Amino acid sequence: MKQLAIIGALLLTGCMTPKAMPERSIAELSADMAAGRTSSEELVATYLKRIDTIDRAGPTLRSVIATNPEALAQARALDAERRAKGPRGPLHGVPILVKDNIETRDAMATTAGSLALAANVTRRDAPLIARLRAAGAVILGKTNLSEWANFRDGDSTSGWSAVGGLVKNPYALDRNACGSSSGSGAAVAADLAPAAIGTETDGSIACPANMTGLVGLKPTVGLISRTFVVPISASQDTPGPMTRSVADAALLLTAMAGSDPADAATAGADARKRDYAAALTPDVLKGRRIGVLRYRTGHDARVDALFEAALAQLRERGAELVDIAESGVPRTLGDHELKILLTEFKAGLNAYLATTPPAVTTRTLAEIIAFNAASEAEMKLFGQRLFVDAEATKGLDDPDYLKARTEAKRLAGADGIDRLLGANRVTMLVAPTMGPAWMTDLVNGDQYSGGSSSQLAAVAGYPHLTVPMGLVKGLPVGLSFIGPAWSEAELLAAGHAYEQASRKWRAPTFVERSTELP
Structure with missing residues (x-):
């Protein structure tokens, strides 16, 4: 059996240093830097080596379009600042990857994967990037994506761009990483960075997070600025974090959230934002009524079995579950x-x-x-x-x-999620995010499996969190938490409680063919 997991393990060992172990959370990396066990410069150097060894060679994931030539210098400056003044916070010195439709002031183009934007070196930070820098994050590089965020043709192949090529799923290289935040998902799953920023219009964070075993959060539209992000829809676009844990997503959201005078949708963000990591309390599910979207099941018996196990764990943590048989939302x-x-x-x-x-x-x-x-x-x-x-x-x-x-906002919002919550007297909704990764097919395009739970939240502009729910024949699937506008803190707390009870995250194995998965 040709198994790239063994090769991958050797490659990982060769590119690690004792002071920068793989698959560490942001909190762990921050603690290591605080204790002097590593530095931001060492972390950046290690992740850059991992990108060279895993993304450019080895499994050749093609998840990173460009690395930041200024990252090491920025890391050294942050190390000096730590020694002189102490850390700015938990993100101080932490390397972050950014989807290549989000501008940064570094010497990298923002291409949206298109050759038409190959010269788009703007030397300006999107406000969300400026907020991450202010919190001490290092911009490690730009991630590949479905070209133009998957809004060029209905027969596209997710994860392919003319600039970056095809992103491979690190769980099985012949499987799709979904999109459009394909590279952000694959890179974090492969530990090429501890976290990445994606964007979503409808499913572009949720789907790749589902298929690469990550936590992905699409926030309320207007919580994070979209200025200097290559747009699709002012009504639905939003950036969001993609991480290996809910706590890491909460840290990134805390840093990125806030109002931006250039983005009218964010006018209320300063009043709504909060310390999302501080809201991750262990007993949050006790007595909480949660709606179960039963109409989102029935696509795959294996996914349904994982969903039932997830519901059992929510009950064990004290949640009261209420079945919802129909959405009541027309196909129009x-x-x-x-x-x-x-x-x-x-x-x-x-x-x-x-x-x-x-x-x-x-x-x-x-x-x-x-x-x-x-x-x-x-x-x-x-x-x-x-x-x-x-x-x-x-x-x-x-x-x-x-x-x-007007009709879409009503159907998805007031007559959609809001009605489902109110009529069933529940505070949030849960569903399988979607099915496992499909086989990449460059002839026929994407073959979505198991439907998707993203549309209502996407069109309404409401938050949607997906958390790893388990593996189907070695391929990840996620559990979705969906709530009303500005309910990120509640969704993250519930997702964290489930995550701590279930512990379903598993590292990818980089097998070449999905038939080799256990």
Whole structure:
């Protein structure tokens, strides 16, 4: 049997130092730096070596598009600051990877995976990155993604971009890592960094976190700024953390949350944000009524068995579970959502491109469509039907768009999640996030298995947390916690309580073919 796990283990041993062991939490890394057992410079050097050994060679995950040439210098400066003044907080000196649709001021392009943005070196920090830096984080590099955050064509292959190639799932290299935050998920699962930042419009954090065995949080739209993030939808886009533990996600969210004058959706963020890590209390599930989305089961008996085991552990922790048989949300929600995304994408992308450096010669969606049509590298796997449809939209004043936006928010929010919570007198909802990773198929595109629990929260703009629920034939699946707007603290606390009871995270084995999984 050809087993890359053995090779991978040897590679990992070769690129580790005694002072920087793999699969350490942010709290553990912070404690190691505080005690002098390691430094930020040593951590950055170790993770950069792991990227070279695992991502560029060995299993060749292709999860990292670019490493930050300034990371080691930034780490040295933070080490000096620690010695002189003490740490800024738990993120001081911690290396973080960032999805390559989020700008950083470092000497790296922000490409969204597209060759059309290969020269997009803006030298400006997105406000969420500025907040991470202020907390002491080191930007280690940029992660690969489904090109244009998976909004170019309906027949796309998740995890592929013309800039970065195809991201492989570290649990089985022939399986998909989902998207669009594919590289963020695969890199953290493979311990190429302790954590990464992804973005989601609908499922782009939840799905890759599900398939790479991670905790992923899509926050309430407006809790984290979207300024200088390549856009799809002003109604639905949000960055969020992808980590190996709920506690790490809480630390990152605490650092990133806050208002931004340039992003009107964040006006209430300063009043709503809190110390999310401090809210992780062990007895949070006692007496809490939780709605069980039974209509999200029945796709895969193996996933359902893990879900039942998860529900049993929630009960053991004191939760009162209430079955919900139907969503009551009509299928027309999907039609409304697509209208919103197409219209907002054209408007948002044209506005974004107008702010890019002169070296970026594609200044409108129409020009990017023409660029792609002339590029064999861009068009070799799939087309750009969504781009063409978006270009044909009539703008943000279009009555059909305005109607779709109003209807979608009502169906997913007031008549969706809010109604399910109120009618069943529950504080949050749980469901399987989706099925295990499918086989990557460059001919037929993505083959989604087990449906997805992301749509209602995505369209409503409400938070959605996924936590590892177990393995199906060696492939991870997640448990979703969904709540009303601004309920991140409650969801993280519940997810943490479940995580501590279940302990379902398992390291990937880097097998070449999924038939070799145990």
